[in-house]
Amino acid sequence: MRREILVSANAREQWVALLEEDQLVEIMFDRPDQGRLVGDIYLGRVDAVIPGIQAAFVDIGTEKAAFLHVSDIDWDEEEDENGNGRRRRRKDFPPIQSRLQKGQQILVQVTKEPISTKGPRVTAQVSLPGRFMVYIPSSSHVGVSRKIDDRGERSRLRSMAKDIVPEGRAGVIIRTVGEEVTKDTMKREFKRLDGIWKKIEKKAKSANAPALIHAEAKLISGVIRDQFSDKFDAIRVDSRDVYSQIMQYVSDVAPELKERVHLYEAGKPLFDEYGVREGLQQAFQKRVDMKSGGYLIIEPTEALVSIDVNTGRYTGKKDPEKTILRTNMEAAREVARQLRLRDIGGIIVVDFIDMDEQGNRDRVLHELRSHLGRDRARTKAFEVSNLGLIEMTRQRVRPPIFDTLTTDCEHCGGAGRVYTPATVVRRIERSLVRAQGKEKNLIIRLHPDVAIEVLEREPDFLKRLEDRTDVKLTFRDDPLLREDEFHLLAGPAETEVTEKYVVQ
Numbered sequence: 001m002r003r004e005i006l007v008s009a010n011a012r013e014q015w016v017a018l019l020e021e022d023q024l025v026e027i028m029f030d031r032p033d034q035g036r037l038v039g040d041i042y043l044g045r046v047d048a049v050i051p052g053i054q055a056a057f058v059d060i061g062t063e064k065a066a067f068l069h070v071s072d073i074d075w076d077e078e079e080d081e082n083g084n085g086r087r088r089r090r091k092d093f094p095p096i097q098s099r100l101q102k103g104q105q106i107l108v109q110v111t112k113e114p115i116s117t118k119g120p121r122v123t124a125q126v127s128l129p130g131r132f133m134v135y136i137p138s139s140s141h142v143g144v145s146r147k148i149d150d151r152g153e154r155s156r157l158r159s160m161a162k163d164i165v166p167e168g169r170a171g172v173i174i175r176t177v178g179e180e181v182t183k184d185t186m187k188r189e190f191k192r193l194d195g196i197w198k199k200i201e202k203k204a205k206s207a208n209a210p211a212l213i214h215a216e217a218k219l220i221s222g223v224i225r226d227q228f229s230d231k232f233d234a235i236r237v238d239s240r241d242v243y244s245q246i247m248q249y250v251s252d253v254a255p256e257l258k259e260r261v262h263l264y265e266a267g268k269p270l271f272d273e274y275g276v277r278e279g280l281q282q283a284f285q286k287r288v289d290m291k292s293g294g295y296l297i298i299e300p301t302e303a304l305v306s307i308d309v310n311t312g313r314y315t316g317k318k319d320p321e322k323t324i325l326r327t328n329m330e331a332a333r334e335v336a337r338q339l340r341l342r343d344i345g346g347i348i349v350v351d352f353i354d355m356d357e358q359g360n361r362d363r364v365l366h367e368l369r370s371h372l373g374r375d376r377a378r379t380k381a382f383e384v385s386n387l388g389l390i391e392m393t394r395q396r397v398r399p400p401i402f403d404t405l406t407t408d409c410e411h412c413g414g415a416g417r418v419y420t421p422a423t424v425v426r427r428i429e430r431s432l433v434r435a436q437g438k439e440k441n442l443i444i445r446l447h448p449d450v451a452i453e454v455l456e457r458e459p460d461f462l463k464r465l466e467d468r469t470d471v472k473l474t475f476r477d478d479p480l481l482r483e484d485e486f487h488l489l490a491g492p493a494e495t496e497v498t499e500k501y502v503v504q
Helices: 151-164 183-206 219-226 240-253 255-260 276-282 320-342 358-372 401-405 421-435 448-457 461-469
Strands: 003-009 014-020 023-030 041-050 055-059 066-069 105-112 121-123 133-136 142-144 171-174 211-214 234-237 261-263 287-289 295-300 305-310 346-351 379-381 389-394 441-446 472-477 486-490
Touching (some): 133 183, 255 261, 358 379
Parallel strands (some): 142 171, 234 261
Antiparallel strands (some): 133 171
């Protein structure tokens, strides 16, 4: 599979896009006013300890206090390469009120960005990711990423790490990219990470909470460190400064990859050349068309994300079951891509087209799981239900890119719908009835398009209402109003006598 990384950067924002077979599968961005918090280490102050939910709220200087669960104070490590990744959590935690008190200072690391009304989530189990290993100062565990399958290589790496790490000093987890790494390289990385941790300890002792103690690598640096390897065919950069920084880093840690780093200097913007802008726009659409003619409908809600699979134009030839299977198989691949592209997290329910044969259901589930295996976020997909539903979860670390790049519509309040002109007309009628007997002259101010539609559909609208209410009525269009909004104004001073109506 051909894989590429595209980097587009300027002084105002940085974008990173991942392509697989020339198709956009992931996109990330960073702006100075929307800095990322995940991985940052803070000295925080405990604002409140809540025994009822076994959690504490920690002030780290962000708008909302960070959430710290008792399970994020201590845990037993399981072999994984992510610093804030999968851990086997104990079930016999001491009560949080015996561990933390209000006003106590504690060193924490952000594991999840603020999302919606929730503040960031933090852990007291700090870790420092390097290119080849994750350094865990409060642990003594030595592990190897489970994505390294070869048993001999796993044994070699574990033995090498135990020789390098002083007993009791720290724990480490060898990352996937550390496969076949030499002992000298691993030793240099451990020494560098150990030095960073010593600086963090020193700074934390002299700081007053809340305070940022250590900032995680920014977007581009983090992507190059965590992802760029021989599994990628190329990385293309449209900024000469960023290109020089990447080349310096690659020359130090992976010189064999230097030939895969390219400076893009063509006249056409990099993202336009590779279709990234178009792919990003499509990621904002509710409907996703597939090559076969079928399509997905993706609907985010507060509780979960629902994805509906439809055959659309694709009707097959003779066998309906084969038609449905083909559509569902293509949908399984597209669902996995859309989850990565949109960075959707939490609970997800996929409504596949009903299939009669259990074997076909199993094939669809296997296809979905195999493509989810490419996802860096943790995912879990359950068996196909009798209704053709697959329930799954995906790790949520930061808000979906759609939520970050957009805001609620001021017209509809985020509902995505507005009242029809006919509904607006009926609302006007009810308001006029309520004003009956109070005013003799009223001006109806509304959007021009609605006014035209009202007069075209009901030419006698004003006369009918005047006869009914005994009020002299006048229409006035106002292009500054919403299509589903109107004002009733009284007298020459045009004093407003009713509230404006909006969809809530």
